[in-house]
Amino acid sequence: MKRKDTVKLISADEMEFVIDKDAAMVSQTIRNMLTSPGGFAETELGEVTFPEISAVILEKICQYFYWALQYSRGKETEFHIEPELTLELMMAANYLHT
Amino acid sequence: MGGVCSRKRDQQVVEDGMRRGVSGRYGKSGSSKWLLTSFSRPMVVHQPGLAICPSLMELCIDKICEDINQYSSFTMLPKDISQQIFNKLVLSHLLTDVFLQKFRDCALEDVWLGEYPGVQDSWMDVISSQGTSLLSVDLSGSDVTDIGLGLLKECSSLQASTFNHCENISEIGLKHISGLTNLTSLSFKKSAAITAEGMCAFSSLINLEKLDLERCTGIHGGFVHIKGLSKLESLNIRCCKCITDLDLKAISGLNNLKELQMSNSNITDFGLSYLRGLHKLVMLNLEGCNVTAGCLDSISALVALAFLNLGRCGLTDDGCDKFSGLESLKVLNLAFNNITDACLVHLKGLTNLESLNLDSCKIGDEGLANLTGLSLLKSLELSDTEVGSSGLRHLSGLTHLETLNLSFTLVTDSGLKKLSGLTALKSLNLDARQITDAGLSALTSLTGLVHLDLFGARISDTGTNYLRCFKNLQSLEICGGGLTDAGVKNIKDLPSLTLLNLSQNCNLTNKSLELISGMFCLIFSSSRLVVVFSVFQLSCFYERCALVMDFAFCVANAGLNALVSLNVSNSNITNDGLPYLKPLKNLRSLSLESCKVTAAEIKKLQSSALPNLVSFRPE
Numbered sequence: 001m002k003r004k005d006t007v008k009l010i011s012a013d014e015m016e017f018v019i020d021k022d023a024a025m026v027s028q029t030i031r032n033m034l035t036s037p038g039g040f041a042e043t044e045l046g047e048v049t050f051p052e053i054s055a056v057i058l059e060k061i062c063q064y065f066y067w068a069l070q071y072s073r074g075k076e077t078e079f080h081i082e083p084e085l086t087l088e089l090m091m092a093a094n095y096l097h098t
Numbered sequence: 099m100g101g102v103c104s105r106k107r108d109q110q111v112v113e114d115g116m117r118r119g120v121s122g123r124y125g126k127s128g129s130s131k132w133l134l135t136s137f138s139r140p141m142v143v144h145q146p147g148l149a150i151c152p153s154l155m156e157l158c159i160d161k162i163c164e165d166i167n168q169y170s171s172f173t174m175l176p177k178d179i180s181q182q183i184f185n186k187l188v189l190s191h192l193l194t195d196v197f198l199q200k201f202r203d204c205a206l207e208d209v210w211l212g213e214y215p216g217v218q219d220s221w222m223d224v225i226s227s228q229g230t231s232l233l234s235v236d237l238s239g240s241d242v243t244d245i246g247l248g249l250l251k252e253c254s255s256l257q258a259s260t261f262n263h264c265e266n267i268s269e270i271g272l273k274h275i276s277g278l279t280n281l282t283s284l285s286f287k288k289s290a291a292i293t294a295e296g297m298c299a300f301s302s303l304i305n306l307e308k309l310d311l312e313r314c315t316g317i318h319g320g321f322v323h324i325k326g327l328s329k330l331e332s333l334n335i336r337c338c339k340c341i342t343d344l345d346l347k348a349i350s351g352l353n354n355l356k357e358l359q360m361s362n363s364n365i366t367d368f369g370l371s372y373l374r375g376l377h378k379l380v381m382l383n384l385e386g387c388n389v390t391a392g393c394l395d396s397i398s399a400l401v402a403l404a405f406l407n408l409g410r411c412g413l414t415d416d417g418c419d420k421f422s423g424l425e426s427l428k429v430l431n432l433a434f435n436n437i438t439d440a441c442l443v444h445l446k447g448l449t450n451l452e453s454l455n456l457d458s459c460k461i462g463d464e465g466l467a468n469l470t471g472l473s474l475l476k477s478l479e480l481s482d483t484e485v486g487s488s489g490l491r492h493l494s495g496l497t498h499l500e501t502l503n504l505s506f507t508l509v510t511d512s513g514l515k516k517l518s519g520l521t522a523l524k525s526l527n528l529d530a531r532q533i534t535d536a537g538l539s540a541l542t543s544l545t546g547l548v549h550l551d552l553f554g555a556r557i558s559d560t561g562t563n564y565l566r567c568f569k570n571l572q573s574l575e576i577c578g579g580g581l582t583d584a585g586v587k588n589i590k591d592l593p594s595l596t597l598l599n600l601s602q603n604c605n606l607t608n609k610s611l612e613l614i615s616g617m618f619c620l621i622f623s624s625s626r627l628v629v630v631f632s633v634f635q636l637s638c639f640y641e642r643c644a645l646v647m648d649f650a651f652c653v654a655n656a657g658l659n660a661l662v663s664l665n666v667s668n669s670n671i672t673n674d675g676l677p678y679l680k681p682l683k684n685l686r687s688l689s690l691e692s693c694k695v696t697a698a699e700i701k702k703l704q705s706s707a708l709p710n711l712v713s714f715r716p717e
Binding site: 061083 | 154
């Protein structure tokens with residue numbers, strides 16, 4: 001996979017998640033960061049740091065991105081959310097416009 | 099069968115803003131007859147082939163609602179998120195007094211609990227804990243009492259409050275509202291609590307822009323208390339029988355009024371003379387009032403007036419010459435009056451008119467000659483008039499017409515070619531027995547038609563060939579009895595069809611269902627609307643459902659044949675035909691009354707194949 005087709009999402013605890021750009025763009029916030037003109041660091045490097053999102057939550061969010069891609073292609077499965085993650089995940093979702 | 103055949107009833111027209119009537123794109127023919135509709139029409143746009151993915155936010159909110167017992171409080175969440183959770187619980191009817199406690203001090207902005215079951219004083223404590231964050235509250239139909247209402251005093255930022263038919267609120271409770279001076283909108287429909295004295299509580303609401311006291315029975319004499327509400331723009335006192343001319347005197351100083359609705363009250367021409375100074379008034383609804391054309395003197399003074407409803411006022415031609423002065427009018431409703439062609443002469447100069455309702459007036463062909471200059475007309479109601487074919491020539495130049503109702507007129511096939519140039523037409527009602535295939539053949543140029551009502555027309559299988567020209571048709575009714583399965587073959591190819599009524603065609607068999615099932619159906623009908631409308635509006639809605647039988651809404655999408663609702667009542671359909679309907683996965687409304695179909699079999703079909711079917715007959 002070519003490097004430009006992926007992005008690196010970095011959690012508050014500095015865990016790095018490399019995922020397809022297509023998947024990351026499910027988030028309106030990330031899409032804006034990656035596509036806005038004007039040479040933002042995120043656009044240049046293909047890296048986004050989330051100082052307020054923990055690795056556990058960021059991992060779940062990445063799972064959601066891929067799930068959403070499949071869903072929109074017709075694979076309508078259920079997305080499981082662990083009860084203990086719900087609140088934190090929801091706040092991240094709010095931030096990410098996802 | 100009577101109910102199935104006849105949709106023509108003496109129906110009370112109730113309106114919620116006249117402007118809507120003109121733009122009701124999805125108005126069913128039966129109800130669009132009533133120019134002024136009583137409810138807005140929510141639309142659901144479905145994108146076929148593209149599953150709409152729930153957002154992570156929605157999934158989380160669903161999850162929280164599912165595990166609601168595990169949370170003790172939502173105060174730690176940002177208020178917009180707790181608001182979403184709250185709304186979801188209300189929408190899914192999961193909110194109870196116990197769960198409500200979790201929203202204490204959540205800084206919610208909107209608490210919309212109108213018609214929500216179980217709402218009472220014990221809920222008010224948590225509601226008032228939202229404090230100054232609370233901007234709008236709806237407690238319509240609740241058991242909340244004066245004590246509960248008193249708790250809202252803390253919520254001094256409230257801008258919109260709705261307490262329609264709260265039977266346990268009395269005059270004493272109203273006093274608590276008087277401190278909510280940020281209120282811009284207040285609604286107390288159908289409230290016995292509002293008395294003339296009680297209205298004293300409104301006098302301090304200086305920011306009020308909108309006051310709704312519809313169906314309040316005790317407000318006569320109370321308007322002196324709202325004299326000083328100089329920002330008031332909209333006042334609704336429809337169906338307040340107690341209102342008399344004297345009340346209008348008190349209203350006369352509300353110089354900012356733009357909208358005044360007082361249909362079905364006891365006011366007379368004299369009372370209206372008090373309103374002459376309302377120079378900003380745009381909309382005046384006097385439907386069903388005891389006024390005569392004499393009131394036009396006063397109305398002429400309302401220079402900004404664009405919407406005027408004088409339906410069911412018992413107007414005669416006497417004094418109708420005053421209509422000529424109302425040149426700024428855009429919408430005029432004169433339905434169900436005793437006016438004749440002699441009155442129409444005076445409408446000649448109203449060249450700004452976009453909508454004219456002459457339903458059931460005593461007008462005929464000659465009168466229509468006066469409409470030729472009303473070139474902006476988009477909507478014309480001529481139902482139940484003596485208009486015949488020769489009058490239609492006067493309409494041929496009205497090229498902006500989008501809606502034309504000629505049901506129950508004397509118009510015959512030979513006249514319809516006069517309409518062939520009205521290519522802007524979207525909705526055409528030709529529900530008249532004398533219309534036949536020949537008439538339909540003259541209309542093939544009207545390719546923009548979205549709604550075509552041929553309910554009682556005698557259309558045969560041959561006539562259905564002409565329907566092919568109407569590729570944009572979303573609703574179609576042909577119930578004259580002349581169709582067989584062969585005719586349905588032509589109908590099944592209409593790509594946008596969403597609502598189909600073929601009842602009363604006794605010869606239709608299961609074969610028709612087989613043909614129809616080629617159409618995928620998407621329906622949005624009554625049950626979904628329950629959430630949207632207040633009880634009062636809902637009663638109107640059901641009234642109309644009865645009227646139209648197969649009432650439903652939908653939106654067609656390019657590329658998908660989207661049938662909305664299916665009615666093949668009084669035909670030869672049997673239980674054996676029902677399996678053909680299986681592909682209609684989105685079917686929500688199905689009427690097979692007076693067929694050899696049993697409710698039990700429909701229920702079977704519903705549970706096995708039609709999960710979205712919410713309304714069916716027989717039931």
